[in-house]
Amino acid sequence: MKVLFYKIMHFLAGTRTGIYIAEILTWFITTCYFLMPRPQVRLSMKFYRALFPGRSGFYYLLCAWRQFHHFSTVFTDRLIVEATGAFPCESIGWEHIYNAHQSGKRGILLMSHIGNWELAARKLSDLGINVALFVGSKQAQKIETQMKTEISGKGIKIISVDENESAPLNVFEVLRYLKNEGFVSMTGDRVWSDSQKSMKLEFLDHMVRLPYSPFALAYTLQVPLFVFFIIRTGRAKYRIEYNQPIFLDSINRSNKEKVIQEAAVKYLKMYEDVVRRHPEHWYCFEPFLIEKAGNE
Numbered sequence: 001m002k003v004l005f006y007k008i009m010h011f012l013a014g015t016r017t018g019i020y021i022a023e024i025l026t027w028f029i030t031t032c033y034f035l036m037p038r039p040q041v042r043l044s045m046k047f048y049r050a051l052f053p054g055r056s057g058f059y060y061l062l063c064a065w066r067q068f069h070h071f072s073t074v075f076t077d078r079l080i081v082e083a084t085g086a087f088p089c090e091s092i093g094w095e096h097i098y099n100a101h102q103s104g105k106r107g108i109l110l111m112s113h114i115g116n117w118e119l120a121a122r123k124l125s126d127l128g129i130n131v132a133l134f135v136g137s138k139q140a141q142k143i144e145t146q147m148k149t150e151i152s153g154k155g156i157k158i159i160s161v162d163e164n165e166s167a168p169l170n171v172f173e174v175l176r177y178l179k180n181e182g183f184v185s186m187t188g189d190r191v192w193s194d195s196q197k198s199m200k201l202e203f204l205d206h207m208v209r210l211p212y213s214p215f216a217l218a219y220t221l222q223v224p225l226f227v228f229f230i231i232r233t234g235r236a237k238y239r240i241e242y243n244q245p246i247f248l249d250s251i252n253r254s255n256k257e258k259v260i261q262e263a264a265v266k267y268l269k270m271y272e273d274v275v276r277r278h279p280e281h282w283y284c285f286e287p288f289l290i291e292k293a294g295n296e
Helices: 002-012 016-035 039-051 057-084 094-103 117-126 142-152 171-180 213-221 253-277
Strands: 089-092 108-111 131-136 157-161 183-187 198-203 206-211 225-234 237-242 289-292
Touching: 016 057, 039 057, 039 289, 057 117, 057 225, 089 117, 094 183, 094 225, 094 237, 108 117, 108 213, 117 131, 117 183, 117 225, 117 237, 171 183, 171 213, 183 213, 198 253, 206 213, 206 253, 213 225, 213 253, 225 253
Parallel strands: 089 237, 108 183, 108 225, 131 157, 131 183
Antiparallel strands: 198 206, 206 289, 225 237
């Protein structure tokens, strides 16, 4: 049913009138989804309560409302880009990626559930940057599967990983791609399963679990981590913010875990900065904040 709905909406987006119809339908569907009893609403309110402490319950509910409706633009903007072929997008800090690309050193792109990461990957591909996306392969999410197929058609390599694997990333596959083809992109703010190796860190007076693999691979392969966020500035208009690359020094191997954790802390500081400036762009609808810090 979801795939059929996606195809119908994609067909409607073939005309300007159809795009407006798709946007209106998406708004109503998102509203109905929000108003029904959903654990995702409570999770979002918990996050905004930690991000902006001391506000009213109505304020946190309003933040979640904006988040849900802003998230729906991921779908409608994708339809607009597919239908028009236009993707207005400005970049800040692009030189970090460009210099690494020109030197052939490349690195690991650390993507987050903030903004439309799919369009960010597409923009890199348009600029001649090869990107391999390591993503989870949840078969139940059929619309997501359809989206991955479309991205692959744009020259972006999709590498699906079983969420239940304890060691989901093959270091040799990553190394081969970095040396011969381009950048590797991995998720920095979501752990796929309890069996996946992760690390617990403090964030917004809570503990969060971050995947261990991206940071460990950057340390082992001695390549930089490029943290980026994509911000929606208007209807199908975006800005990609590339941060200063994070380098993990491996001279003293006895400090490996300390270096990896310090890199993760730097990432979380960048993460906090962008969600404070653009809270509605936070698209993580699964448990992120665990217990309050100090409860262990």
